[in-house]
Amino acid sequence: MTMVQVSREAARQIPAEGLYLDDLQAGQRFTTGTYRLDEAQIKAFAVQFDPQPFHTDEHAAERTFFKGLVASGWHTAAITMRLNVESGPPLAGGFVGAGGEVSWAAPVRPGDVLHVESEVVEVTPSRTRRDRGTIVLLSRTINQRGDVVLVQKARLVVLRKAAA
Amino acid sequence: MTMVQVSREAARQIPAEGLYLDDLQAGQRFTTGTYRLDEAQIKAFAVQFDPQPFHTDEHAAERTFFKGLVASGWHTAAITMRLNVESGPPLAGGFVGAGGEVSWAAPVRPGDVLHVESEVVEVTPSRTRRDRGTIVLLSRTINQRGDVVLVQKARLVVLRKAAA
Numbered sequence: 644m645t646m647v648q649v650s651r652e653a654a655r656q657i658p659a660e661g662l663y664l665d666d667l668q669a670g671q672r673f674t675t676g677t678y679r680l681d682e683a684q685i686k687a688f689a690v691q692f693d694p695q696p697f698h699t700d701e702h703a704a705e706r707t708f709f710k711g712l713v714a715s716g717w718h719t720a721a722i723t724m725r726l727n728v729e730s731g732p733p734l735a736g737g738f739v740g741a742g743g744e745v746s747w748a749a750p751v752r753p754g755d756v757l758h759v760e761s762e763v764v765e766v767t768p769s770r771t772r773r774d775r776g777t778i779v780l781l782s783r784t785i786n787q788r789g790d791v792v793l794v795q796k797a798r799l800v801v802l803r804k805a806a807a
Numbered sequence: 808m809t810m811v812q813v814s815r816e817a818a819r820q821i822p823a824e825g826l827y828l829d830d831l832q833a834g835q836r837f838t839t840g841t842y843r844l845d846e847a848q849i850k851a852f853a854v855q856f857d858p859q860p861f862h863t864d865e866h867a868a869e870r871t872f873f874k875g876l877v878a879s880g881w882h883t884a885a886i887t888m889r890l891n892v893e894s895g896p897p898l899a900g901g902f903v904g905a906g907g908e909v910s911w912a913a914p915v916r917p918g919d920v921l922h923v924e925s926e927v928v929e930v931t932p933s934r935t936r937r938d939r940g941t942i943v944l945l946s947r948t949i950n951q952r953g954d955v956v957l958v959q960k961a962r963l964v965v966l967r968k969a970a971a
Binding site: 691696708715716722724725729736740741743744794800 | 860
C-alpha cells in the first residue's frame with residue numbers, strides 16, 4: 644500500500660521490546676510520520692462506514708454544512724490510530740484502548756497530509772493487577788498547514804515489566 | 808455489498824425530510840438494524856488502520872491480551888456510525904459529530920452481530936446561530952448475546968427548522 648508514508652522517528656533510547664508502563668512518565672512526547680489522504684480514500688471509507696453526501700459525493704457536498712467533500716471523522720480517527728501504532732509511542736503490548744474522548748476540531752479534505760503529536764499526561768499502575776496499568780495519552784492530529792483536526796484523550800492499557 | 812443488513816425501524820411519525828432539532832427531546836430512543844462482522848472484515852480494517860497482531864492474525868492473537876482475534880475498536884466505532892447513519896435517528900442534516908466520549912466495554916470477535924440502541928440525552932439550541940443546535944446522543948453498541956461492546960456519548964450538530 645502506498646497510502647501511508649511513515650517515518651519512524653523512534654529508535655533513540657527506546658528498548659527493542661518497546662515501552663512498558665515503567666518506562667513512561669507524564670510529559671513524554673512523540674511525533675509520528677505522515678499520512679496523505681486523497682478523495683478516493685475519503686469516499687471508500689465513507690461508502691463502507693459513513694455513507695453521507697458530504698463524505699461520498701463532492702458535488703452534493705458543496706450544498707452541505709461543509710461546503711465540499713470532507714473525510715468522515717471516524718476515518719480521521721482511524722488514521723490517527725494507524726499513525727500512532729506505526730510511529731507513535733512504541734508500547735510493548737501494543738495500543739490497547741479502553742476508551743477516551745475525541746473531538747473533531749476542523750474538517751479534513753482531499754490532499755491533506757496528517758501527522759500526530761502526542762503526550763503522556765497520566766501514568767497509573769493498576770491497584771489490583773501488578774502486570775499492567777493505564778496511561779492517558781493526549782494526541783493531536785495536525786494537517787499540513789498546522790491546523791489541529793482531531794484531539795483525542797485516550798485511556799490505554801499498558802503492560803508493566805512484571806508482565807514480561 | 809452484503810456485509811450490512813439494515814432494517815429501518817423508522818418511518819413511523821418521522822417527517823420525510825428527517826428530524827430537526829425542534830423534533831428532538833431528551834428520552835427519545837432509536838434502535839438500528841444489525842451488522843454482522845466476519846474475520847475477513849476485521850483483518851481488512853486492521854491492515855489499513857490498526858495493524859496489530861490481535862487484529863490481523865488469529866494465531867498471533869492467541870498469545871495476546873485478547874486471547875484471540877478481535878476487531879479494532881475503531882472498526883467497531885465505524886460500524887456504530889454506519890448503523891446510526893442508516894437506521895438510527897434520521898437527522899435532517901445528517902450525522903455531523905463535533906466530538907464525544909467512547910469506551911470499549913467488551914471485545915468484538917468474528918461472527919458477532921451488532922446493533923445500536925441510542926437515546927437523546929440533551930438538546931441545546933445554539934445561542935448565537937438560530938439555524939442549528941447540538942444534541943448529546945448516548946449510543947450503546949450491543950452484540951448478539953446482549954453484551955454492550957461500545958458506549959458512545961456523541962455531541963452532534965443538528966439543524967433547526969429555521970434552517971430549512
